[in-house]
Amino acid sequence: MASKERDPLDPVRGRKLLVEGGPSFHDLTEQVCTPVEQPGLAWWLAFLPALGGLSIFGVSLFWLLWRGVGIWGLNNPVDWGWAIVDFVFWVGIGHAGTLISAILFLFRQQWRTAVNRSAEAMTIFAVICALTFPTFHTGRPWVIYWALPLPNQMQMWPNFRSPLLWDVFAVSTYFTVSLLFWYVGLIPDLATMRDRATTKIRRFAYGLFSLGWRGSTRHWQHYEKAYLLLAGLATPLVLSVHTIVSFDFAVSQLPGWHTTIFPPYFVAGAIFSGFAMVLTLLIPIRKWYGLEHIITIKHLENMAKIILLTGSMVGYAYAMEFFIAWYSGNPYESFAFVNRAFGPYAWAYWIMISCNVITPQLVWFKKIRRSPVALFVLSIFVNIGMWFERFVITVTSLSRDFLPSSWDYYSATIWDVGMLVGSFGLFFTLFCLFIRYLPMIALAEIKAVMPAANPHPPGDDH
Amino acid sequence: MAEPKQVSKQASKQKKFGVLAEYDSAAAIFKACEKVRDAGYKRWDSYTPFPVHNLDKAMGIKPSVLPWIVFACGMTGAASGLLLQWWSSTIAYPLVIAGKPLFSFQANVPVTFELGILFSAFGAVFGMLGLNKLPQLYHPLFNIARFARATDDRFFIAIEASDPKYDLEKTRKLLEETAAVAVEEVDD
Numbered sequence: 001m002a003s004k005e006r007d008p009l010d011p012v013r014g015r016k017l018l019v020e021g022g023p024s025f026h027d028l029t030e031q032v033c034t035p036v037e038q039p040g041l042a043w044w045l046a047f048l049p050a051l052g053g054l055s056i057f058g059v060s061l062f063w064l065l066w067r068g069v070g071i072w073g074l075n076n077p078v079d080w081g082w083a084i085v086d087f088v089f090w091v092g093i094g095h096a097g098t099l100i101s102a103i104l105f106l107f108r109q110q111w112r113t114a115v116n117r118s119a120e121a122m123t124i125f126a127v128i129c130a131l132t133f134p135t136f137h138t139g140r141p142w143v144i145y146w147a148l149p150l151p152n153q154m155q156m157w158p159n160f161r162s163p164l165l166w167d168v169f170a171v172s173t174y175f176t177v178s179l180l181f182w183y184v185g186l187i188p189d190l191a192t193m194r195d196r197a198t199t200k201i202r203r204f205a206y207g208l209f210s211l212g213w214r215g216s217t218r219h220w221q222h223y224e225k226a227y228l229l230l231a232g233l234a235t236p237l238v239l240s241v242h243t244i245v246s247f248d249f250a251v252s253q254l255p256g257w258h259t260t261i262f263p264p265y266f267v268a269g270a271i272f273s274g275f276a277m278v279l280t281l282l283i284p285i286r287k288w289y290g291l292e293h294i295i296t297i298k299h300l301e302n303m304a305k306i307i308l309l310t311g312s313m314v315g316y317a318y319a320m321e322f323f324i325a326w327y328s329g330n331p332y333e334s335f336a337f338v339n340r341a342f343g344p345y346a347w348a349y350w351i352m353i354s355c356n357v358i359t360p361q362l363v364w365f366k367k368i369r370r371s372p373v374a375l376f377v378l379s380i381f382v383n384i385g386m387w388f389e390r391f392v393i394t395v396t397s398l399s400r401d402f403l404p405s406s407w408d409y410y411s412a413t414i415w416d417v418g419m420l421v422g423s424f425g426l427f428f429t430l431f432c433l434f435i436r437y438l439p440m441i442a443l444a445e446i447k448a449v450m451p452a453a454n455p456h457p458p459g460d461d462h
Numbered sequence: 463m464a465e466p467k468q469v470s471k472q473a474s475k476q477k478k479f480g481v482l483a484e485y486d487s488a489a490a491i492f493k494a495c496e497k498v499r500d501a502g503y504k505r506w507d508s509y510t511p512f513p514v515h516n517l518d519k520a521m522g523i524k525p526s527v528l529p530w531i532v533f534a535c536g537m538t539g540a541a542s543g544l545l546l547q548w549w550s551s552t553i554a555y556p557l558v559i560a561g562k563p564l565f566s567f568q569a570n571v572p573v574t575f576e577l578g579i580l581f582s583a584f585g586a587v588f589g590m591l592g593l594n595k596l597p598q599l600y601h602p603l604f605n606i607a608r609f610a611r612a613t614d615d616r617f618f619i620a621i622e623a624s625d626p627k628y629d630l631e632k633t634r635k636l637l638e639e640t641a642a643v644a645v646e647e648v649d650d
Contacts, residue, residue, distance in 0.1 A: 025511060025615035149546055157550035161559050166572035173576040177583040184587055188613065192511070195610040211597035214604070215612045217495075217521055219594040220513040225526040226590035230583060233536075237579045244572055448512040455492035455514050 007298050010451055018111055018449050020293040025447050028294075032441045033196055035289050039436055042288050047432040053425020060418035061136065069139050071415045078398045078410035083137040084248075085390040086420050089273070090130035090427075091171060091245055092266075092386065094178070095238055096274020097123025099306075101181060102234035105227075111302055113445040114295045117189075118285070119278050120182040121440070125430040126277070127175045129423040134167075163247035170244040177237055181230045184223070187213050188444040242270045249393065256336035256397035259324065265317035269389060272310035272356070275303050276382035281431065283376045285440070294441055297370050304363045304375055307382065311360025314389075318357065332402055340396045344409055348392050355385020477650040479602035480506070480622040481633050482609070483642035488514045491617035494640035495520040498619060501636055505625035509603070509618040511611075531589040532582050539581025543574040602650050620648065 008017045023031065063071060074081045097119040104112040135141045147168045149158055158165050190210035197203035213219070246266035249257040279300065286295040325337040340349050359381040368374045400407045434440065447453055485491040488510070495508050499522040508521060547570045551557070556564050591597070603609045603620060612618050619642075621633050630647065637645045 029614045149550060155555065157555040159557075159559055160547045160551055160573060161562065161569045163572075166576075169573045169576040173580045176580060180583050180587045184590070188512070192613040195613045207599065211591070212599045212601060213596065213613075214601055214609075215509040215511055216594075217508040217510060217514070217517050218523060219596070220510065221518045221523055222526045222528050222590045222593045224513050225528045226586045229529065229532050229586045233579050233582050233586070237576075240572070240575060240579075247572075444512040448515075453488050453512060453514065455488045455517065455520075457489050 007296070013451075016111075016298050017451075018114065018296075019446065020296055023293070025450070025452065028441075028447060028450075029192060029196070029443060031291070031294070032439045032443055033193060035435075036193065036437065036439060037196070037198075037202075040288075043432065043436060046428070047436070050425055050428035050432050053421060054429045055422075055425070056418050057422025057425050060415055060422050061132075063415060064136055064419075065141075069137065071413060072419075073410060073412040073416055075408050075410055077401060077406050077408050078395055080394055080398060081410060082391075082412050082416040082420060083133045085387065085394050086423060087130050087133040087137075088245055088266075088390045088394075089387045090126045090133070090423065091174075092242065092270035092273045092390075093277045094123040094126040094130070094174070094274060095242060095267070095270035096278050097121070097126075098174075098178060098234050098238040099271050099274065100278070101185070102231040102238065105231040106235060109302075110449040111299055113442055113449050114299050115278065115282060115303070116445070117182075117185060117438075117442040118282060118435075118440045119274075120178065120185065121431065121434045121438075122274075122277060122281060123178045124175070124182060125427050125434075126274075127171065127178065128430065129427050131171065131175065132423065132426075133419070163244065163251045166244045167248055170241045174237060174241045177230070177234055181234055184226060184230065185442055185445070186438065187211060187223075188215065189439045189442065191215070192443055193439060239267055242267045249397075254336075254397045254401055255330070255332040256340065256393070259321065261317055261320060261324070265314065265321075268310045268313035268317065269356075269386060272307060272314055272360075273382060273386035275307045275310070276379040276386070279303055279307075279375050279379035280383060283372045283379070285435065287372070289435075289440075291441065294446065297372070300372060300375055301369045304369045304378075307378075308360050308363040311356060311363075311382070315357040315360075318353065336397055336400070339400055340392060343396065343400065345392060345396045345399070348388050349396070352385055352388040352392050355381045356389060359385070478623045478630075479648040479650040480620050480625075480628065481630070481637060482603065482606060482646055482648050483619045483637040483640065484608055484611075484644040485617040485619070485641060486643050488617065490641040491619065492517060492520050494619055494637070494642065497640055498621065498636065501627070503621055503625050503627055503633075505628075506619065506621040509609070509612040509620065511613050511615060511617075514617070526593070528586065528589050528593060532585040535585025535589070536578045536582035540574050540578030542581075543577030544570060546577075547573055602648055606646070606648055608644065608646075623650070 008020060009015065010017045019028070069083075072081055072083065097116075100112050100119040101116045101123075105116075135144050138144055138147075146152075147158060147165065158168075187210055190206050191213035194203060194206035194210050197206055243263035243266065246262035250259060250262040252258060282295055283300065286292050322337050322341075325333045328334075340346075359378050362368050362374075362378060368378070395410050399410050451457075483494070485494060491508055491510065492514065495517060498506055499520065508517060510517065544567075548565050552564045558564065562569070603612075603618075608616070609618060619637065619640075621628060621637070627633075634645055634647075
């Protein structure tokens, strides 16, 4: 088995071949563009359930706007319920896309070219889902612009000392930069779609959005510089975003929240959950769209290793939180953690531990690392676990703070569930539209890392 | 000409964009670009479906000035972020929060940082588009059927008629001597 499972090697670099089966540049264009131009029936099988989910979102939002946030299960100590849990969950999902597109680019991890386009799309859609929650949680979303430093008739300005305001800046910057980065990457591929277009509408639409790109080397030079700079900007940005999200909690005084471990722990958790979502999306898609030679088993293996690394960091953080709670000698802090593991929300805590600490450790086994089915199942567990992590952090600390007389148990209502399920509907609808209309593999980038792209082939006297 | 009637007066006076040569590999266009560069042409370009490594050097193009634009934008963004917070919390709306000073830079780092990044990203994207003179939805090369493969799997060099060294026969010959698979004249 060992010899059979060896990956084919690149003749120039002597490393694992990124695209298997030795397709020509044109073959690759065909393989990536044809599903967009001639979609199969399978796409509808994914799109219709996604639309169903989106309609749940619509109904939940309508009822929310009609009745107010009272339809959620919020109560007095737990003013932040699922809305904040879902917000942090979705923002975290987005982080893997930026890690793949920016950080792996800076580290020259060329395998990222097969997955970066779809991961970046995932980032953008996840941030859209995330932003809906705090927007509607304000209760009066029509005055959400109060969060922005705009001159107004009340002559009031936002409180720049508040982490919630930092969040407004961080998440909106993150969304804007992710969208720009994604679009810049798309321009050459939209030009490919334009030049292949057979109908007028396609030619016009792809032509408009490709901005007249013609692959000029003088353009590529500025383009590559812009891409590198965006990667360099997105890297500290993505680390800052979840750091600031964690400040929402860490800057408050609540036991269980007020800890310095939060920023790194949140960032690791975000990347952990995001990679799980990348696997959840790409494992079925590579199969349905016949892209298994582009998004190879080695790509899945690499992502699984990142899940193992970040999952272990998250596990370490859980342990360290407990240690520090005891070592600090602060009775409130120790109580908060004992309460997490053995209090009324122990069920949630142990779901979190088993999904986030135990399942990623299975990746140590090569058989599991290289099995798409096993990785898919594992990624679902991680998604669930990371949602519960945010639930545990948010709800356990709020429901039992310093004063037992203000304690209360929190449970969600059907409308909380509707919002969460609905946000998945929104996410999958957007993702389906993405794979329907845009090339989901970064063609220009993947062509550039193939052996034939090397201008100095072996034996060249250059 | 053998059949002068078929060439209308307008068509014969049609301005020419230049000469286009097609190549079938990254290695071929790399060598061809070096030749055109060494022949001393200035107004010419190569077109590839993906960025060919170091092709800009083979063409003799100066490095991009984009980083300076981005740096200026980033500094502007960070400065305006800091200024906005300082002005709004000390002059426009002085309000003591949690007994802290009206202005202290520590609390203002996140917004300053984010605005610096935001402006830099705008600078990178719009600066790149500006330097490339995009969007430019029309280009004479788009009229050439074979040029559609510039975004697929073929590589092209176009030497423009406006180049001082341009001479249809000589330029054509130079391109034919490289490993071009096809050479043709392009109307403007």
